[in-house]
Amino acid sequence: MFRQLLTLFASFFKIGCFTFGGGYAMIPIIRKEVIDKRRWVEKEEFINLLAVAQSAPGPMAVNVSIMVGYKIFRTRGAVAAFFGTVLPSFIILLVIAVFFSRIDENPTVNSIFKGMRPAVVALILQPVFAFAKGLKYWEYGVFIVIAAAIWLQISPVWFIAGGIAAGAGRTYWKTKRPTRP
Structure with missing residues (x-):
């Protein structure tokens, strides 16, 4: 059981580490991980989870991760998925907060953020097109x-x-x- 919880935590930690742009940008990566790779949920069930996550208070990607974790391992799974999803952002924001005053006006950093915008928009639109099929x-x-x-x-x-x-x-x-x- 511990090993399975660790796998769940690691999966959502990886998603949290490599996703920029917020909850909507995380959806295609979560979808690929939980439907295609791990087969923790079916596509139709994932769409239902998204609908509930969207209408529940709080960040949508966190809500989805909690629901997937709960479906698999109940409360322990929900907790593992939650921490897996939020810890990377927390750690990254903590590091940025410590060093941001040094890079706030850096033109290279501002250019990097501007360059990331189109990719984030594409990540947000991808699930729209994927779920529109059918x-x-x-x-x-x-x-x-x-x-x-x-x-x-x-x-x-x-x-x-x-x-x-x-x-x-x-x-x-x-x-x-x-x-x-």
Whole structure:
């Protein structure tokens, strides 16, 4: 059990070490690790975990790691995945905080950060395209309408609440309607 927890911790530690750009940029790397390499979760289940992680408070990548860890090893797995995900960022930020005053105005450092921006945008968009495969046409329409509304600064909370209500209503309608002979 300890060895498996260590593997879980190491997997998420590696993800945390080599991902820049926040939670969305981590998604393709987490997906590859937990679906393709380790086979800890199935693709459909991962999509569901992303939906729950997005609507839960806190950083999405951390929420996903906690849910994957919990699915595999319950509370111990959630704790191992959590620390694996956040420790690299904590250590890196601690080191940067100590030395940042020396590099704050360095043009080379500023150029490096500017050069990383396109890569981070690509990492954020990659899961969008990967998960869009297999959507129905009406789902593409919903995606476009919601993306446009968010771009117009309408709070995504309304869409999450609407999705919850629509899903609950659909389930209720399917289970409560009378069956026909």
